[in-house]
Amino acid sequence: MSDNTRQHRLATMRACDRILSGIRPVTMRERLADLDAGGDLDGLPDFYGDGPVTVLEKRVAELLGTETAVYFPTGTMAQQVALRYGADRTGRSAVALHPLGHQEMHERHAYADLTGLRAVWSTREPRNPTAAEIAALEEPVGTVVVELPLRDAGFVLPTWSELTAVSVAARETGARVHFDGARIWESTPYLGRTLRQVAAVADSVYVSFYKSTDGISGAALAGGADLAVYARSWRHRYGGNAFQQWPAALFALSGLARELPRIPGYVRHARTVAAALSALPGARVYPLPPHTHQFRLWLPFPARELDAAALALAEQEKVWFVGGWRDSEVPGYAMTEFTAAAAALEWTAADVTEAGHRFLRRAAG
The missing domain is CATH 3.90.1150.10 (Aspartate Aminotransferase, domain 1)
Incomplete structure (x- = not known):
């Protein structure tokens, strides 16, 4: 278009x-007026990721029940770091992806072109993989990616039992579990669990701030403390440690407060x-x-x-x-x-x- x-x-x-x-x-003026009504515009801006960015990171970690969360300007960057982390920690350069997933459909194969990883398709069916399919992967992978929901299959979700079984199967193979949770916010009603319960099934979770929660941009990668240290280093290397990102952080905080409920x-x-x-x-x-x-x-x-x-x-x-x-x-x-x-x-x-x-x-x- x-x-x-x-x-x-x-x-x-x-x-x-x-x-x-x-x-x-x-309009942009209307968005700014809305932020003025609900954002903390009297606080100081961030400088390379502190201030309101830190507040946002803490809020995401609280919502998901993870140790930490790290802000990223884009989800594509956050996902590359998650997959790279899995490869480095396991020594496996292959990742289990769905051919209809974000990495294949909307991120220009950055995992391969920038990070040098190889995809092993977890399933070709228009749904997320099953535990049996993960157990039968043709080679060991560092990370198993599950997209919640799988957008290009029709915004479809697994059942809760299917999701937990996939997590167990992935870990039995020695792989990490990463949730591509750009739209995880709206997945909880179908799964019948809270955000914290869903996030606990994975080793890392990516969330978006402009899909469903009405932010203007930005993402976060949530997980353990070791992942956070790694993520901040690679965010800088990828060029994502911008001088100031307070507008996106404030809109994200406002959207989480207003839209999430x-x-x-x-x-x-x-x-x-x-x-x-x-x-x-x-x-x-x-x-x-x-x-x-x-x-x-x-x-x-x-x-x-x-x-x-x-x-x-x-x-x-x-x-x-x-x-x-x-x-x-x-x-x-x-x-x-x-x-x-x-x-x-x-x-x-x-x-x-x-x-x-x-x-x-x-x-x-």
């Missing part, structure tokens, strides 16, 4: 009275919305019910027609249904990733159905 197309879509979405999928875009409600409402969407003519929803507040939606139209319908509905009726469509591997169908956030809470199942029919009529021309 070109920048102009994205900016046009965001501007159109921002002007709507009602939004079903996604978060209403706000709301996420279970988003997850519950996503199930209502998904059921209503699945009843639309030709619609496919996966997973059904959703595991988190995000899921995949397919409709039997080309992506360009669905995006055009979304813009027309928004411009003419001030209603944002769902955009960001792309043609899929399912013949005749386009797919989008659906996010049920705060704005979606205003929609009943009947509202979704009624607007969905209007949306489909526009797509059909």
